[in-house]
Amino acid sequence: MINQNYLAMLRHRSVIRDLSELAAALGKEIGDENVFDFSLGNPSVPPPESFREVCEELLHELSPLALHGYSPSLGIPEVKEQIAASLNRRFGTCYTGEHIFPTSGAAGAIAHALRAVSQPGDEILVPAPFFPEYVPYITGAGAKLRVIPPRFEDFQINFDALEEMITENTAAVLINTPNNPSGAVYSEEALRRLSELLVRKEKECGHPLFLISDEPYREIVFDGKTLPYTAGFYDNTLTCYSFSKSLSAPGERIGYVAVNPACEMAELLVPMMGQISRGIGHNCPSSLMMRVMGRCCGETAELSVYETNMKLLYETLTRLGFEVPRPGGTFYMLPRAPEKDAAAFCRKALDYDLVFVPADGFGAPGYFRIAYCVETEKVMRALPVIERFVRERYPEMAES
Template sequence: MINEEYRDMLGKKSVIRQLSEYATERAKKIGCENVFDYSLGNPSVPVPQAFSDHLAELAASPDPGAVHGYSPSLGITSVREKIAASLKRRFGIDYETEDIFMTSGAAGAIAHALRAVTVPGDEVITFAPYFPEYNPYVNKTGAVLKIVPPDTEGFQINFAEFEEMFSSKVMAVLINTPNNPTGIAYSSDTIKKLAGFLTEKEREFGHDIYLISDEPYREIVFENVDSPYVAKYYHNTITCYSFSKSLSLPGERIGYVAINPACKDAKLIVEMCGQISRGIGHNCPPSIIQLAVAEVIDLTADLSVYETNMNILYKEMTRLGFSCVKPGGTFYMFPKALEEDAVAFCNRALKYDLILVPADSFGCPGYFRMAYCIPTEKVTRSLDAFRKLAGDYC
């Protein structure tokens, strides 16, 4: 007998992936240059040349076992050491090698973090709008995901609703900053207020509450935007990172868990992650990719194009009458649709070969997400399509 739960999921596939597949098929008919695909957050800038050079050197290594063999359960020690040193240098927190666990991207990091600090029946809170895959990430552990309604004025945390929903069953809070889908970075004031609230609730309920910080867009922060390093403000922070966006390596699936050393069980949690892997079939990311990213640990791809694209789109779309909070980072924009039904709006956009993602599955109906990680030349050419789309509502 097959598992009916997963069969049922076939009818609830990712809207983002479905639209991306539609764009691919449409491009076969009219040419890729004529399809303005804002669906999938696939980085558009090249990887740093230094990464490619190191990867080539590793591939030519006279010791293939060291490069292509299994890594230790927690990740290659020298790689973990370099990550800890980089975090300490950049953010002033005394991370050690033993606080780092290597994962298959941020998704793998979240999968381990959730299982380390919750048991079935516990609650995990996150804030709308949120990445839709948080639903299976959390609920498939046996924990229950609770969604705080959005604060659409600025897309910071809706603390009034958050405090109302909080109970002794909450063992973890899952945040994503800078945020997918809004592009908004939580401010220092927001993070301080969140940290203070969680500390108070730990005292009230008499148990640890973990802040799981999903940070694949940490390096994509625009000029003069306040985007603090979350772990500096709360002791029980588990940072989940991916090099997918900073180095343009989404297909390599490489990231890590970093446990704040101030967490009383930091090193124990990392050791537990190695055992969690046994239950979910993770068993470490590729050795060659671990070694390659370690050599460029403080580098990024040229991320400046994303701010350029954002400024072009924000200026024109607000001129056309779209309501939008200006992004502070990432490569996402989150405008309000020009009609109440964002699904209908995005379907209408297809007439102009604009591929936009309705935000119903992000927990924020009436809005849509744009992933503007496409060439700037194409962003500029898409503006005429947006003008035509807006004209339909005049």
């Protein structure tokens, strides 16, 4: 008999992907330039020139076997050392290559981290709003997702709820900063408070509590600020990273888990992940892309366009009366819909060729996500369309 769990998942497809496919179909009818697709978080800027140069250099320098052959099960040692050195330079950490496990993007990193620090039946706590794919990541590891209710005013961590929800069944807390879908950035104060809470709760629970920090948007932070490095605040931290956003190379599917050297059983977690790979059919990412990212880590694409787009949309939406916590990073924002049913709001927006994503699946019912990783020119053309949509369908907002 076929697997019933995956059969059931067909009835709960990714709303993001469904809307992206709908936008693509609409684009074939009326032209892509006439569809204002804010559904999918697909970077809209090219990789830096150095990315192409490194690819060409490697293709000329190394043998086909080194470029395209199997890599060691725990990753290419040279690349692991390059990543560790980059983290140490940037964040004052003390990683070695032995603490780095290359993966197929942040999704692969989270899948390995979850399995490494939890047993089937354990609970993983996740602050809302959260990336909906955390659900299959967690359930696929045999763990149970428990959602920490959101703080809607700013989408920061709801510490009161978190403290109540940590029990002896808790294995880990999974956070995402900067956050998809809200753009919220957790401050140093918030990370210190989180660390202090977890240290205290570890003593009460009698076992380690791990912090899995999902950081693919680490470099996309606004207002001239930098992102506090989560592992610098809490020893039992596993950092999950992807080069997809920083280097605008999501299709290359390359990332890593960085195990804090001070972490409980740090020397065993990366070898364990190699064994986890055997069970989930991961078996190392691309050898070529590992080597490219090793040389390019610390570099970024031209990311300033996302802050430009954020400011344009934020000014228009707030002027129209939307409640929008101002993003501190990423290329997402999470406005409150002008009616209780955000899905109904998004369906009405489709009449104006505006594609937004209702945030029910993100743990934020009544809100909708805008992924503004599109050309600024298209954002500017979308603004009067958004205004016309609101004035025609929600005149009470325009009058207030």
